[in-house]
Amino acid sequence: MAERYSWQQAWEQTLTGAHGFYRDNPPATHFTTSVMFDYEVASYVSGLIRDFDDENELIVTDVGSGDAHLSLALADQLIERPWIRFEAIDLRPPPGLLPRSIQWLVGDARKLSLHPARRIVIAHEFLDDIPCERFEVDEWGEAHLIIVTDGEAMLGPPLADDVACAHLDVNAAELRNWLDRWWPANRPFTRGEIGNTRDATWHHLTGWITNGFGIAVDYGHLRAEREAGTWDGGTLTGFRGGRAVSPIPDGSCNITAHVAMDAVAAALPDCESKIKKQTEVLRGGHVAKPGGLGDFLWLTQEFADT
Ligand SMILES: C[S@@+](CC[C@H](N)C(=O)[O-])C[C@H]1O[C@@H](n2cnc3c(N)ncnc32)[C@H](O)[C@@H]1O
Numbered sequence: 001m002a003e004r005y006s007w008q009q010a011w012e013q014t015l016t017g018a019h020g021f022y023r024d025n026p027p028a029t030h031f032t033t034s035v036m037f038d039y040e041v042a043s044y045v046s047g048l049i050r051d052f053d054d055e056n057e058l059i060v061t062d063v064g065s066g067d068a069h070l071s072l073a074l075a076d077q078l079i080e081r082p083w084i085r086f087e088a089i090d091l092r093p094p095p096g097l098l099p100r101s102i103q104w105l106v107g108d109a110r111k112l113s114l115h116p117a118r119r120i121v122i123a124h125e126f127l128d129d130i131p132c133e134r135f136e137v138d139e140w141g142e143a144h145l146i147i148v149t150d151g152e153a154m155l156g157p158p159l160a161d162d163v164a165c166a167h168l169d170v171n172a173a174e175l176r177n178w179l180d181r182w183w184p185a186n187r188p189f190t191r192g193e194i195g196n197t198r199d200a201t202w203h204h205l206t207g208w209i210t211n212g213f214g215i216a217v218d219y220g221h222l223r224a225e226r227e228a229g230t231w232d233g234g235t236l237t238g239f240r241g242g243r244a245v246s247p248i249p250d251g252s253c254n255i256t257a258h259v260a261m262d263a264v265a266a267a268l269p270d271c272e273s274k275i276k277k278q279t280e281v282l283r284g285g286h287v288a289k290p291g292g293l294g295d296f297l298w299l300t301q302e303f304a305d306t
Contacts (some may be wrong), residue, residue, distance in 0.1 A: 002150045006170045007236075010148040010249035015091070016108060017103045019251035022041065022091050027066040030254055031239045034124045034296075036068040040282050041124065042073030045215065048300075049074070049120055052212065053081060059119045063109045063205055063216035064126030068095050068102065075101050087114075110201050114208040121214045122203050127264065128218045130201050133175055133194040134236065135159060141186040143179060145170060151250055182263045183226045191234035193225070195260040199267040206268055209303045213268040214268075217278070220261035220297030231258070261297045272302045 005013075014021050027033070034041050047062065060078075062071040065088035075086050086102040088094070091110065094104035105112065110130075133144040136155055145165060148158030157164030159179070165172035178196040179185055187193060206214040221231050238245040238253035247255045263272040276294030 004168060005148045006156070006168050007134040007146045007148060007153065007249070008071045011167070011255055012253055014249045014251045015129065017251070020091070020123070021251050021254050024100045025254070026095070027254070029052055030241060031240070033066070033069075034278075035073065035124055036067070036159055039073050039077075041217070042077060043069075044282055045122060046074055046235060047076040048215075049078060049084070050081075050212070052120070053062075053084065055081075055083060057083055057085070057118060058212070059085045059117050061086055061089065061114070061119055061121045061205075061208065063089050063121060063123045064129065065090045065104075066092070066125075068104075069122055070122065071102050072099075072161045076097060091271075098189075099256055107173075110204060113176070119209045119212045121209055121212070123202070123205060123214075123216045123218075125218055126218055127198045127201060127259045130198050131255075132197045132257065133170065133178055134234065134257075135175070135179065135185060135192055135194060137185050137188055137190040139188045141188055143185050145175070146191070148249060165256065178263070182223055182260050187229065187232060190229075190232045192231060193234060193236060193257040193260075195263050198259050199263050203267040206301065206303065211305045214265060214299075214301045214303070216259070216261070216299040218260040218261070218297065219256070219295045220275075220299075221258050221295070222262050222275070222297075223260075224296075226260070241253055258295060259297070261299050265299050265301065274298075274300045276300075 028036055048137050065071050065150050068088055071086055071088040071152050078084050088102055089109045090107045093106055133145045136146055143159045145156040146153055146157055158260055159172050159176050162172045175194050235258035236247045237256055238247035240253040245253050261275050281298045
């Protein structure tokens with residue numbers, strides 16, 4: 001019998017499995033992000049860091065650092081403040097010629113535990129890479145899990161069927177709760193992504209901050225848009241060789257899906273959050289990849305010692 005996986009399980013293989021996409025593929029060979037493009041993001045973030053800095057120890061942690069463009073630019077722009085330390089985390093080894101001011105940590109950021117500190121955590125185009133489940137609503141308005149069998153995506157069990165989902169090692173109740181709160185899905189043939197894993201990842205990363213702030217920048221959407229049907233086709237996309245391709249979970253392309261930024265923000269209910277469009281944050285309002293026009297959101301959250 002053909003093996004069946006949930007979409008998240010298949011996607012996870014393409015990220016961290018033996019044939020994981022990033023194992024042999026530096027990000028810059030397959031797509032261009034805003035931080036590869038110019039220094040506007042870095043200049044804005046270093047301005048925030050300067051405003052926050054009081055000359056005490058401070059760590060800037062760039063999660064999913066990729067080819068280190070952002071870390072390099074920040075280290076350069078903040079060179080006059082030698083007490084600021086830079087850490088970059090990625091599944092990949094460091095790029096060549098990394099200055100000693102940047103400490104590179106190889107690993108899965110979801111599993112690393114860094115000591116809580118005065119820290120700025122920045123995740124630039126990171127959360128969209130975090131595998132998550134997908135759903136599709138059938139013609140009668142019932143949401144189903146999307147599964148992968150022999151490499152093909154297809155309609156799986158209804159999310160209301162706890163037992164069938166449990167056979168796939170999927171916690172259906174958790175997914176239903178997320179959908180009820182963030183993406184009430186009953187319009188026939190709606191497809192989308194279930195963001196609970198991104199929320200949990202952000203919760204984990206910001207747990208490393210005692211005092212400071214977290215910044216997540218990504219292709220994103222908000223509940224009002226999801227309710228209005230703006231994203232009813234889903235946002236899953238593949239990238240290979242600089243082009244958008246079908247997101248086939250076989251390790252041949254980078255797979256990405258937009259981030260439900262309001263849900264991510266709510267993973268930390270007790271801190272002050274701001275969500276803005278990239279076009280409001282940056283003068284040029286850059287667009288990073290084809291298909292990403294205007295979808296970039298910035299989440300900034302402040303944390304203070306209690
Ligand atoms: C889309 S690239 C963005 C790179 C960089 N932040 C930028 O904006 O140019 C995502 C990066 O996150 C890394 N990554 C993905 N999942 C990861 C994980 N769970 N832990 C650590 N790094 C991860 C990938 O290896 C890749 O370098």
